[in-house]
Amino acid sequence: MYLFGASGHGKVIADIAAASGIEIKAFIDHDISKTECYGFPVLKAIPDNTDHLVISIGNNLTRKKIAEQINKEIGTLIHPKSVISGSVKIEEGTVIMGGVVINSDTAIGKHCIINTNASVDHDCVIEDFAHISPNSALAGGVEVGEGSQIGIGASVIQGIKIGKWCVIGAGAVIINDIPDYSVVVGNPGRIIKKNII
CATH class of the missing domain: 2.160.10.10 (Hexapeptide repeat proteins)
Structure with a gap:
């Protein structure tokens, strides 16, 4: 699973995945200054072979804008x-x-x-x-x-x-x-x- 949004909110979501036995492969974030978050690499774009994705952004309006741009399977x-x-x-x-x-x-x-x-x-x-x-x-x-x-x-x-x-x-x-x-x-x-x- 990939998490879109390398932030404090993303760390909490990564912990939920870990507690559920789900492997996090990387975070995704458009901020080019971010290269690592919570021990995971930060990618600048969604990989083509993404199998599962959750948007890990706390701001409601930003989360909506990102969701409207993503054409991938979204997890819960x-x-x-x-x-x-x-x-x-x-x-x-x-x-x-x-x-x-x-x-x-x-x-x-x-x-x-x-x-x-x-x-x-x-x-x-x-x-x-x-x-x-x-x-x-x-x-x-x-x-x-x-x-x-x-x-x-x-x-x-x-x-x-x-x-x-x-x-x-x-x-x-x-x-x-x-x-x-x-x-x-x-x-x-x-x-x-x-x-x-």
């Missing part, structure tokens, strides 16, 4: 020390870190990040390119729109809809629906500005 990586219901649907490119719990009938889209110790309860819908940060908690029936990031330690009560390309700040408590492109902080969460994508 799930840490063996995560707890995932058998009824959960997980699409290509998504990575799930250690300590994550995802409960029944949740749907996770393409190229999502479900980060360390995040809790995603039953019947949630996480759309493509979203990032659920470490120690954040989504109650049942929460919807997270494309490209949105739920910040570290944030909590979202049941049935809430968070729009696309939102940023929910660290530790925020979300008790109302959030419209597209909102930046939200505080307890209770309040919109402080709109993202420009």
Whole structure:
């Protein structure tokens, strides 16, 4: 397997692969100054014979742009020390870190990040390119729109809809629906500005 993105986020994904018994052959990164990452070589382009690839870039918008350019098979990586219901649907490119719990009938889209110790309860819908940060908690029936990031330690009560390309700040408590492109902080969460994508 190859990882596209030689960064700290890529190191965590490399650890997931190692814990799952998957061999990492190299990182790929367009930054010409990078020649090695986490003991692996860094290539400047995707090899023609690539058998499996995961995009290891933490920035949601950058991950989307790279995904739209790649015409290769994209893998999914799930840490063996995560707890995932058998009824959960997980699409290509998504990575799930250690300590994550995802409960029944949740749907996770393409190229999502479900980060360390995040809790995603039953019947949630996480759309493509979203990032659920470490120690954040989504109650049942929460919807997270494309490209949105739920910040570290944030909590979202049941049935809430968070729009696309939102940023929910660290530790925020979300008790109302959030419209597209909102930046939200505080307890209770309040919109402080709109993202420009």
